[in-house]
Amino acid sequence: MRLTGWLRSLRSCAMLLGLFLCALSAHAQQISPYLQTPTANSIWVSWKTTAGTESRVEFGTAPDQLTQVVNGSVQQLGTNYLYHSAQLTGLQPNTFYYYRVRTGTNTSQVNRFRTQPVIGEQAGHVRILVMGDNQIIADNRYEKLVRAARTKLESMYAQPIEAALNLVVNVGDQVDVGTLEQYEQVHFKMSAPVSANLPIMTTVGNHEFYYDGDLALYQAHFKYEGIRYQGIAGAANESYYANQVGRVLFVHLNSMNTDAAQEAWLRSVVNAAERDSTVDWVISLIHHPYQAEQYVGDISQTLRNSWMSILATSRKHILNVGGHHHLYARGQTRDWPMYHMISGGTAWDQYWGQSREEDFDDVQKTIANWAWQIVDIDIANRSMTVETYAEAHPIVYRTQGFNYNSRLIDRFEKKLDEVAPSRPTIQNTIGAPVTLPYTFNSSAFNSSTGETLNSTQFQIATDSAFRNLSVDRIRDFEDIYGDTGAPLYEPVDRNQGVNILNWTVPAFGLPNGNYFVRVRHRDANVMWSAWSDAKAFTVTGSNNGTPSISITQSIYAPTEPVVVTYANGYGLARDWIGVYRKGQTPGNVTSTQYKYVTGPNGSVSFANLPAGQEYFAAFFTNDSFTEIAPRVSFYVGNEVGISIPRTEYAVGESVPIAWTGAPAHASDWIGVYRVGHVPGTQTSTQWQYTPTASGTATINGLSKGYYYAAFFLNDAYFEASERVFFSVGDQIATVSMPSTVLAPNADFSVNFANGPGTPKDYIGIFRAGATPGVDVLVDYLYVDGRASGSVTFTEDLPEGDYFLALYINDSYTEVSNRVAFRVGNGTTPTPTLRADRSSYRQGLPVVLNWTNTPGGTRDWIGIYHAGSNPGSSNPSVSWRYAPSNSGQTSFTGLARGNYYATFMVNDGYTEITPRVNFTIRAAGDLNGDNVVDINDRNLLRASLGKCEGNPAYNRDADYDNDACVTQLDYQAWYSYYTNP
Structure with a gap:
């Protein structure tokens, strides 16, 4: 086993001395429990070992009274990968329990958790830590985020984490690819600062499906198959489910499979929650978010177009949490009283300027920070507060690490019983026609509950029913979008200094004509006021705008009316819109149908057009065939x-x-x-x-x-x-570079062609010889959904040999050729590992030197018996971390036998040096002939009286390691001679 694991076990034993007997051996395993699927009366405990089938949990209500025992089950998921699980049942609600897990002689330390409140309980708080997108194996940034959150929360609530919080929710991409190594190293290991005290509930993202398309390993690790809400089961593969904690219902959705079955399940869950008197709050969780201002369009269109409207049928649904984008964002849906946010964890760097970006009015802030959220629901007072704490900006992190120290970057709330703000009015007194620019003024915000103003919405339409909108604009009191750039990359508020109670129509912002204007206010509780009374006004002195017509779709069902919207017409009494069959010429043939328009803006509807035909609509003026707008084409018939x-x-x-x-x-x-x-x-x-x-x-x-x-x-x-x-075919796309030999610190471009054109295709760079998905991704750039084009890398690469390729949609699936290239003049030096000799008499240290290694903090040297392999059922005999590029270490205490040493990287089993073979021979065998005899005695006698520095000094003969060969060494040798 590794030395650090032994020391950790020793420390655990010291802390628990007097509570239980801690048995240590050179082969002890460190065990880290993982809590999940909690209820008021039960919880699942899981852990991983490399050997042993016993799955035992010892628990009780005091640390020295672990008198209750549950024996669970074990799954052999891979070589040296045994996954143990046991469910503790019959527990008391809202109660602290102490526990440890045991496999054979190996035990965890004693940990503590708290059970959940009773379903429907009306008192107390439910607090949830929200995190997501672990993903990075080469850097423990997610573990740092978890530790930072724990430190802040324990300070904030002045009590241990398990006393302050109920659970953790993770919104997907717990791993980069769905392999055992990723689950162990990226999710479980990096969640360990809280996972033995707080249960964690996960949501599937796209990365869980890579290498594990049927979610077999996801299902093996997470115990969700028994979860039911009101008797409604989730997906058979555990990719979506709903579970209740107290008066809060969590709905975990799968954004990777948006089929009818999941939608029907969602409707059932929401309908049941609406009727359920024990549920006040519904929070939905999904990996792909509702909206995103970076990588525009890389969202869940199904959530946006369908599922959110299902969730909105219950006023209990107040928050949707997404991930996928590696930053923090928050907004409000345009009409429903609910929030949506992105909790993007610490995965691949994402920041302003990487992608296509757009400022949306249903997103109040996008902040490119690594952050986490605490959701605090006060059950008795029926209120929720969400606070977001940032730890770092991804670019600043490269030089300064986590330096924000849990900086509060957002706070919002939701109260269930408050009333909407007061109805506003348009303050302008409008008598004569107005000329543009012109400013409309709203009355001041007013709320009987003391809430503050969050948003205003101004609408201007050509009709009093506001069906034909010319202006429809929501603005929040703040609009956090973009940043200041280097060196601090601080967020920027686009609405700073803007009075959102006013709306100015710019010059030529409206064509001449008659309009109506109205306004409404939204408070910080996301409640909209009623609309103000509409005020009519007339615009003069403007132009008539550019005439246009539009339709909302290109295919209409046979009985579906075709609504043609027109704008900026001439306003003449005999202006008209006609529908013709494709290929016809207006004036030469009669239109299939036509309608006169009313005013410069509006809409007309055409019904019962013969099916199976392609048509176009055209806008004509003054009973003529003069077309004043581009045509629009459509088809009437069923979509093929x-x-x-x-x-x-x-x-x-x-x-x-x-x-x-x-x-x-x-x-x-x-x-x-x-x-x-x-x-x-x-x-x-x-x-x-x-x-x-x-x-x-x-x-x-x-x-x-x-x-x-x-x-x-x-x-x-x-x-x-x-x-x-x-x-x-495969590897369809091509990539190329103008030059494959680059000067140090030089920017360089990569051309690509014939790519798949999916939203998160990227050019990835790896060290020569690396395996994508296993070894570290050195650098990358998204290609922004393009099939062809180029990207330019500006980050400096260390000198050495690399390759790059095009990878599809945030995966490690390579879809192009590779291009090998070099930075600097020389190749990357070859890593080496050398021993100071090939044979050692027992008791002498085995001295190993390494050079030209990556220098990772978790790179390590392992000693193995000859014939065994790293990662197999035969673990290392001994090991050491080797975190520098070169160095020396020694191993002692090895028994007689044949061994080899090898150098591996990043706590894994990838060998980067040739194996170094050596033998440990009998302690009395000085000449290496495998026999302890008189010849060895003669060698020792020849060295008697000689000390280090003398040519006759024999290091093998110096048994007491005092740098001299004396009679004491002879006596030691003689004991081995007589007892070989």
Whole structure:
């Protein structure tokens, strides 16, 4: 076993001396318990060992009275990986218990936890620590975040963590890839500062699925299969579930699988919670968030477009927590009284300037800090407070480490019983027509409950019902977006100094015409006031704007009305919108339907258009055929369904594309395009006519690449289906560099082409010889969803040899060639490990020297019996950390036998040096012939009286290590001679 583990065990024994007998041996294992799935009367305890099948938990209500025993079960998940679990049942609610776990002679230290409150209990607090996105194995930054949170919370509440909090929730990407090493080193090891005292409940992210597509290892580690809320079970693979703590219901969602089954489950859970008198609060957790201002679009569209509206059917749902983006963000949904936030942990660096960014009005702040949240729900007072504490900025961390010292960067609250703020008024007295620019003034904010102003919303419309909006703008009292840049990267408030009670329409901000304006206020409890009375006004002196028409979709069902919205028209009584079939010329033929418009802005509706046809709408003025706006095209008929059986094909393999529900035109067709190509601008790679209502088109001969297929109508480029995406071949994309020999500290560009075009594809850099997903990712840049382009690296790389490639969507799946390159003039020096000799008599130290190693804090040297392998069922005989690039260490106490030493990195079993073989021979064998005899005596006699520095001094003969060979050494040798 490793020496540090032995010392930790020794310290544990010292602390517990008098409580129990602590048995130590050279092969003892350090055991770290992990708590999960807590209730008022039970909890699961899990731990990992390298050997032993006993799964025993000893517990009680005092540290010296661990009189109750539960024997659990063990799973052999891999070589030297035994995962033990035991459920403690029959516990009392809200009660402290002490426990330790035991496997054979190995025990953990005594830890303490607290059970959860009774379901529906009306008193006390429920406090939750929120964290997410561990992911990084090469740097223990997540462990630092956990320790910082514990330190701050114990100081804040002046009591141990298990007394102050109820549980931890993690919103996904607990690992970088779903392997045993990742679960052990990234999730369990880095959560250890709290996991023996606080239960942790997890949510699946995208990284849990990498290398573990069916979540087999996720299910093996986490005990969620027995969780039921109101009898409603979650997913069979534990990827979504709901569990209740006191009067709080936690709904864990799976953003990687948004099928109908999960949506039906969610509806059942929300409906049950709405009826449940023991639930006041519902908090939903999901990995991909509701909204994001960096890497725009990399969110859960299903949550945004569907699931959040289901959650909003219950006013008990007050908070949605996401992850995925490695920062902190918080906002409010536009209309529902609920918050959404991102708790992005400490995974890969994410900061302003990396990606496509946009300032959204439903996000109040985005702060590129590594942070955590404490959610404090006061049950009796029916209030929730959420505070966010930051520990570091990812760029500043590189030179200063965690230097924010739990800086408070956000605080918000929700009170269940408060009333909405007072209804405001528009203060302007509007008599004559207004000219722009013009400022509308709201009355002051007023709340009978003492809440403060958080947001205002101004709307301007052409109709008093506010259906045809010209302005719809929500502003918060603060808009934290972007930062100050180097060196501090402090957040910037775009609304600093802005009076959000006023709204100014700029010059030409509205065309001439008649309008209505109104306003409402939102308090810090996310409650909207009623809308103010609308005030009418007229704009003169402006222009009429650019006339336009628009529709909300491109395909309409046969009986669905087609609503055409028009804006900035000329306002003449005989202006009109006409609908024509594709290919017709207005004036030469009669329109299929037409409607006169009213005023410059508004909408008209067309119903019962003949199905199976493609149409366009056009905007005409004064009963003429003069078109004043670009046309809009659409199709009336059922959307055509197309599908493929797989998404990956080998080169030379046929790709069958099935279609259903088509209009059966003779010239309809299916086209296959490369990702990034635009139909009508670039030609299709292949195509086939589809003249029937359903069928299958077989596409052959595709070269390797990323493709999509779509259904087109009438020999044109109108897409009557959703696109389906697939790939042909592997390592499809290409990457290249202008030069593969770089000067130290030089910026360099990487070109890429034919990529998959998914949101988080990235160029990753590794050391030569590294294994992606196992070894450290040295540097990376996202390509922002592009299929082709270039990125420029500006971070300095140490001199040495590297390779880079394109990786798909935040994974380690390599989709391009590799490019090897060098920084500096020389190659990376080869790591070496050397012993000072190949044979040692028993009792002498084995001295090892290493050079040119990575210098990681968890790099280590292991001593193994010949014939055994690191990571197998035969553990190291002895080991030492070797955290510098070069150094020397020694090992003593080895028994007779054949051994080897090897150098491994990052607490893993990757060997980076050749093995160094050596032998430990009998203590009396001075000449190495494997016999203790008179020849050895003669060697010792020849060295008698000689000390270190004398050529005749024999180190092997110096048994008492006093640097001289004396009669005492002869007596020691003689005892080995007579008792070999």
